Amino acid sequence: MTSRPRTDLDLIPRRARVHAVRRLSGTIVRTTLRDVAGADPAAPSSLAALRAPGPDDHVKVFLPDPETGVLHAPTLAPDGGVQRPTGVVSISRELTVRATRTVDGVAEVDLDWVLHGDAGPASAWAGRAAVGDEIVLVGPGTSRGLPEGIGRLTIAVDETGLPAAARWLAAVGPDVRVTAVVEIGDDVDEAFVEDELDGADLEILYRTDGPGQLADAVRSLGAPEPDEHVVGYGEAGDLVPVRRHLRSCGVGPDRSTVVGHWRRGTVNLAPDAPLDPTDPD
Known part of the structure; x- marks a missing residue:
């Protein structure tokens, strides 16, 4: 890939x-x-x-x-x-x-x-x-387009990442297996998330159940396959352990896209800001 x-x-x-x-x-x-x-x-x-x-x-x-x-x-x-x-x-x-x-x-x-x-x-x-x-x-x-040879896609997002998640799902098409983990607030309808990501193996998490759920869910999926691309969009701090897990599996930026859309306590996070300022790519 x-x-x-x-x-x-x-x-x-x-x-x-x-x-x-x-x-x-x-x-x-x-x-x-x-x-x-x-x-x-x-x-x-x-x-x-x-x-x-x-x-x-x-x-x-x-x-x-x-x-x-x-x-x-x-x-x-x-x-x-x-x-x-x-x-x-x-x-x-x-x-x-x-x-x-x-x-x-x-x-x-x-x-x-x-x-x-x-x-x-x-x-x-x-x-x-x-x-x-x-x-x-x-x-x-x-x-940035799709990687050639992608055979599987894993998506890890909160509600800010749903537009990109839905576009990834449509772009890879029905022949690529897609697993999506989505963390949402209580005021986001499950039915909307299901409609946006129709066709994916979907797990919905609720933010009120506590921190760290997104990373835990990604870790539970195991190591990504060689032809698998992993994407993550959402709160930057929540995605740091997701990226850390991917690194531990030998998955670098060539097989993953992990971007912070926002950061708690920061106004208007720049799209090119490092996910973790203490450990930039």
Whole structure:
């Protein structure tokens, strides 16, 4: 089995408006986005030009100032990076692209949000998102595809990792055996998780039953097979023992993808932040 191929993509800011909002579960909301009114659907900045072929490709989402409601869009710097506007509030979060599609000739992008009240600006915005609201998407700047020769897939996630988990499941197809372990809060419906990961051998854990369950469940599966890829997305601290177990089995980054989507006590964890700052890859 080969390691995951990497493709560089154009890092372009794309202004989008909310076309639909669905409450998928108690604390999970899906926003469906389309281009803003008057946008050129053939332009590089259109949603039709957004490419997210990899199962865990993510975008940086820029949100309006929660005090004024004004959306301050980023621009591209001369070096090709993203330049935030100065002197104003610029709020962004990283989200996995749940789906892209074309409906009656119109491009759409789905993003799933995990709500935790008004404790943070992203959750507060998503909890009140309405048709017509505008945000800006930047990226994906890179995409990582599937490893060739994958014969089995193991998924270990919390609810923040469900979009990537569902995309992995769809990408490998029905001929690859998939085992999924998902840790959720009490306000996430089991039925939603089962629908998202239909076709996987699924085990659902409840966070209220105590810490360490995700790692324990992965360890109980034994050592991964030579053609098996293991993916983990969720709270960084919970995933550290998962990665430690994989290392003890001789499974390195070429046969695993373990990414912290958030960290307790940290605001807006960077997607490239080390899983364990004391033991980076």
